[in-house]
Amino acid sequence: MAIRKIVIVGGGTAGWMAGAALSRLIKGNDLSITLVESEMIGTVGVGEATIPPFVGFNDMLGIKERELLSEISGTFKLGIQFENWGKKGDSYIHPFGAYGYSMGGISFHQVWHKFKESGDNRPLQVFNLETMAAYFGKFARTADYKKREDLPPINYAYHLDAGKYAQYLRKYAEMNGVVRQEGKVDDVALDGESGFVKSIRLESGQVLEGDFFVDCTGFRGLLIEQALKTGYEDWSHWLPCNRAVALPCAREDGSPPPPFTRAIAHSAGWQWQVPLQHRNGNGHVYCSEHMSDDEAHHILVNNIAGKPQADPNFLRFLTGHRKKFWNKNVVALGLSAGFMEPLESTSIHLINTGIDKLISLLSLDGVQQVHEDTFNRLTLREYIRIRDFLILHYNATTRDDSDFWNYVRTMSVPDTLTEKIEIFKANGQIFREEDELFTESSWTAVMMGQGIAMNGRNPMADTFNLMETKKELDEMEQSIRYLVQHMPGHGDYLAKYCPARAA
Ligand code: FAD
Numbered sequence: 001m002a003i004r005k006i007v008i009v010g011g012g013t014a015g016w017m018a019g020a021a022l023s024r025l026i027k028g029n030d031l032s033i034t035l036v037e038s039e040m041i042g043t044v045g046v047g048e049a050t051i052p053p054f055v056g057f058n059d060m061l062g063i064k065e066r067e068l069l070s071e072i073s074g075t076f077k078l079g080i081q082f083e084n085w086g087k088k089g090d091s092y093i094h095p096f097g098a099y100g101y102s103m104g105g106i107s108f109h110q111v112w113h114k115f116k117e118s119g120d121n122r123p124l125q126v127f128n129l130e131t132m133a134a135y136f137g138k139f140a141r142t143a144d145y146k147k148r149e150d151l152p153p154i155n156y157a158y159h160l161d162a163g164k165y166a167q168y169l170r171k172y173a174e175m176n177g178v179v180r181q182e183g184k185v186d187d188v189a190l191d192g193e194s195g196f197v198k199s200i201r202l203e204s205g206q207v208l209e210g211d212f213f214v215d216c217t218g219f220r221g222l223l224i225e226q227a228l229k230t231g232y233e234d235w236s237h238w239l240p241c242n243r244a245v246a247l248p249c250a251r252e253d254g255s256p257p258p259p260f261t262r263a264i265a266h267s268a269g270w271q272w273q274v275p276l277q278h279r280n281g282n283g284h285v286y287c288s289e290h291m292s293d294d295e296a297h298h299i300l301v302n303n304i305a306g307k308p309q310a311d312p313n314f315l316r317f318l319t320g321h322r323k324k325f326w327n328k329n330v331v332a333l334g335l336s337a338g339f340m341e342p343l344e345s346t347s348i349h350l351i352n353t354g355i356d357k358l359i360s361l362l363s364l365d366g367v368q369q370v371h372e373d374t375f376n377r378l379t380l381r382e383y384i385r386i387r388d389f390l391i392l393h394y395n396a397t398t399r400d401d402s403d404f405w406n407y408v409r410t411m412s413v414p415d416t417l418t419e420k421i422e423i424f425k426a427n428g429q430i431f432r433e434e435d436e437l438f439t440e441s442s443w444t445a446v447m448m449g450q451g452i453a454m455n456g457r458n459p460m461a462d463t464f465n466l467m468e469t470k471k472e473l474d475e476m477e478q479s480i481r482y483l484v485q486h487m488p489g490h491g492d493y494l495a496k497y498c499p500a501r502a503a
Contacts, residue, residue, distance in 0.1 A: 003211040003364045004030055008178075009185060009200060009223060010216030011037025013047055013162055014334025014351045016169035018214050020061055021355045023176030029364060033177070034208060036200065038184040043166065044218060044315065044335065046246045048274045048281040049077060049261045049345040050157040051437075052096050057352045061172065069498035072164040073277045075257045076139050076490060077157045078130040080344065084265040085450055087398045092449030093260065094344075095130035096155035098441040100476050103469070106460045109444050110428055111469060113454055114461040120470075122477065124448065128441075129480045130155060134260045138487035139494075151483050157345070159261065159274045159281070181208065185217075188227035196329040196367075197223055212367065214358075215332040219339070224322055224332040231323040232338075238391050238413065239319040240404075241269045241341050245297050246283040246313040251275070252306035256491025263343060266299055267291070268404035272342065273305070277500040280305055285341050290404040317341075321383050326375040329367050331358055338383060343393060346386050349437065353382060385436040388417040389446070396421070396450035421452060428454035 006022060008015050019035045026033060058068055068074065079095035086092075100108030112124050125131045129152050133139060142153040174180060183202035191198045199209040200223075215223040224230050236242060251257070257275030264271045269286030284300040297312055321338025325331065332338075333354045340346060357378055361371045394408035395417075416433075423429050424447050430440040448454075488496075 001211060001366050003362070003366060004032065005210045006031065006033045006212045006214065007200065007208055007210035008033065008035040008214040008216055010218060010334070010336070011035055011166065011170070011180070012043035012216060012218060012334060013166055013348060014218075014336070015214075015216035016166045016173060017057070017348075017351050018216060018333055018355055018358075019173035019178045020169040020176075021057075021359065022214075023173045023178045024061075025359075025364075026177040031364065032179070033173075034179045034181055034210075035173070036181045036183060036185060036202070036208065039182060040184055043163070045163060045313065046244070046281070046283060046315070047162045047342070047348055048276065049080075049159055049272070049342065051345050051349050052155050052157045053349055053352060054157055057355075063172070066498045068168065069158065069494075070501045071168050072158075072160040073500040074161075074498065075159045075275055075277055075494060076259050077159050077261055078134045078139070078155070078259045080261045080263055081134070082263050082265070082393070082446075082449060084399075085263075085270075085393055085397060087451070088401065090449075090451075092445065093125070093131045093134055094442060094445040094449065095128050095134065096157065097128060097130040097152065098439065099124050099444065100127040100473070101152075103472070104460065104464065106458050107428075107430070107440055107444075109448075109454075110458045110461040111464065111473070113428060113457045114464065115466075115470070115473065118466065120473075122473075124444075126477050127473070127480065129483060132480055132484045133487060134258070136484055136487075137256065137258055137490050138484050139259045139490040140483075140487040145483070145486075151479050156259075159257075159276055161276055181206075185222060188223055190227065194328070195228075197227060211329065212362075213330045215330050215336045216334050218335045219317060221322065221332060221336040223330045224324075224327060224336055228327050228330060230327045230332075232318070233320045233323055234318060235320040235340075235387060236318055238387065238411065239341060239394070240287045240289065240407065241285045242317055242319070243288050243293065243296065244283050244285045244315045244317070244341075245293065245300055246281070246315065247297075247300055247304065248279050248281050248309045249304045250306035250309060251280050256489055257494070259490040261345065264303070265399075267402040269296070270343065271300060271303055277494055279309055285343075287404055290402065321380070324372070324376050325354065325379045326372045328372070331375065333358075337379075340383070340386055340390055343390050344386070344438075346390075346437070350379075350382065350386075354379065381434070382437065384414075384416065385433060385438065388414055388420065389438050389442070391417055392421070392443075392446055393450065396447065396452050398451060421447070424452060425455055427456040427458055429458065
């Protein structure tokens with residue numbers, strides 16, 4: 001059946017990202033798009049840290065970065081600082097850019113390892129621009145120094161106010177012809193023969209028919225689960241945190257926002273700190289088997305930079321994913337598709353890649369089984385790779401100060417992750433599987449940051465001429481130092497480039 005009416009149910013980050021991206025299909029096609037949302041239900045209202053492909057998503061929509069960041073009180077993010085993960089007192093940055101550059105066909109950290117063993121005690125971090133800029137609270141964009149081609153690019157993402165971002169995209173989508181419908185959906189009708197969703201009914205009695213539905217209703221999965229009974233794959237034995245409490249606060253010391261997210265491990269989970277221009281987003285993700293809500297809240301309140309700006313927002317979740325992300329004529333995006341904790345800011349990214357795949361596969365001539373199968377296969381692959389990366393943070397630890405850490409340190413992990421860790425230990429090699437999200441540098445940052453040592457290296461590194469290679473390393477370090485010295489402070493950069501619009 002041809003697709004003439006698309007209905008998006010839900011108007012959180014997922015709904016409006018889908019609305020904005022799909023709205024570009026309206027012009028030139030015989031297509032209507034309606035987005036239904038309920039102010040009474042509201043959104044989760046969290047989700048403020050992103051990763052670099054998100055910059056590309058907004059760019060693809062033709063959104064101007066300066067305007068966007070002003071509207072959403074955004075800041076720049078060069079990576080994530082992990083504190084207390086490998087052991088208490090530890091700290092490392094997982095940066096968005098690479099360590100050095102590959103030399104003679106092998107990864108930079110292999111060459112660095114050779115030098116380290118020869119007595120060069122420079123840490124790997126000095127060869128990464130994003131890490132060094134983050135440590136010094138500096139920021140610039142590659143475009144700011146484009147005349148110097150010898151300097152490395154700067155990879156970044158944004159911190160954003162989730163509510164303001166959804167509002168911004170709403171304006172964009174409505175301008176392109178998406179029709180917003182306020183109302184609470186109280187019934188979903190299926191076609192008796194195909195089992196496809198035929199229509200939804202609002203509490204007002206209004207019925208909205210559709211040929212294709214995008215379920216963005218959050219954890220409840222109104223269409224994908226409640227109507228289509230798709231089923232859920234539970235991964236909580238590997239990622240046992242199942243609660244969060246969020247609490248934005250003022251930044252009272254007047255310090256500029258740091259250009260990175262902080263992820264601070266506690267006794268049964270971890271705390272995020274996401275700096276926006278006007279406040280910090282904070283939250284504590286924890287495991288209810290090992291910590292009560294009161295204790296989690298208490299820890300959070302005692303570890304934030306200023307006065308809370310709202311009541312605590314307690315959230316429950318189950319790590320895992322729907323058995324199908326696309327089922328019949330419904331695609332689930334966002335929290336209705338699945339959830340993995342925000343340790344590496346991957347949820348909004350999965351909305352983004354879900355939309356990309358949907359736009360690539362969607363044929364307005366109708367849904368075919370092959371569309372559904374391809375979407376599900378590719379999405380599952382993405383989920384599994386991200387899952388393994390998240391598990392690494394918990395499993396690669398020496399912490400033994402709580403039952404929680406004893407569990408995650410000793411649990412059995414997926415074979416795919418064991419393989420990655422064993423190969424890295426043997427000779428520092430990381431194989432990036434197909435088009436997996438996390439790069440070799442990302443895996444290296446977390447493995448080394450959490451104390452997994454390379455016991456050997458790629459033998460190719462031992463064939464390099466030490467004198468010549470040292471010169472290259474020195475130049476790399478110097479160009480990073482030069483660039484960081486000449487970058488403005490992150491706060492100054494924001495004030496000049498994209499000051500937050502008054503609320
Ligand atoms: P929601 O925000 O829950 O929106 C659901 C929408 O559906 C709402 O508009 C609601 O009104 C509507 N709806 C529901 N039922 C009905 C109904 N019956 N009738 C009509 N409308 C209905 N992601 C990141 O990328 N980075 C992060 O740092 C990050 N941090 C997070 C921290 C926590 C604790 C959690 C839980 C999530 C975090 N996420 C993060 C994930 C991120 O918040 C979500 O991916 C994102 O907000 C998308 O949510 P959503 O739109 O799917 O759902």
